[in-house]
Amino acid sequence: MPEKKGKKGEDAGPVIMNGMFVFPNGDKYEGEYMQQDGSIIRTGQGRHVTTDGSVYEGEWSEDKMSGQGMLTHHSGAKYTGEFVNNQFQGRGVYTWPNGSSYEGDFVENKLEGTGNFTDTDQQIWTGQFRYKAAPGLHFQLRLE
Structure with a gap:
């Protein structure tokens, strides 16, 4: 049900x-x-x-x-972040079923702007993303 x-009796909209x-x-x-x-x-x-x-x-x-x-x-793919009108728009994290992920900016469901891509070996690549292109990515070296 x-x-x-x-509040009862309120007429402040729907x-x-x-x-x-x-x-x-x-x-x-x-x-x-x-x-x-x-x-x-x-x-x-x-x-x-x-x-x-x-x-x-x-x-x-x-x-x-x-x-x-x-x-x-x-499929197991997952997006967590901002939505506008049924689209990924703003900051978010998209994770593919193979475990790789992108964390950064989205514009109309596309990777667009500053972000980090983590590959299946958990190596991180950072830079500017333009839908399917990512010219000039930088590898983040981890010294352990």
Whole structure:
């Protein structure tokens, strides 16, 4: 049963409720939402699980992944960081299923800006990333 948040009698905009829904395609959502024109609009904190096993946990705005969150793909790849309108946007960490990862800036789902790439041998490469290119990367030498 959905629960409403807010003070009784308040007219300060839409009422944020909390509940669980199964969409017609089989996806499941549990978290905060509001109702608008008979539709469920995910907003606030929530967890969405797709039928293929991908999971997003984090902030929603206007029914889109926006704010801080974590998206885990069914392949094992994972992104943790900032989202804007369902895209990786801002600072984040993307980890591939083989264990390599990129930590840095993202623009519209692309590695774009300053960041660190950690390869499968845990060696770190730092520099500027431009989608699939990374000219002039510097290797971080670790002396142990």
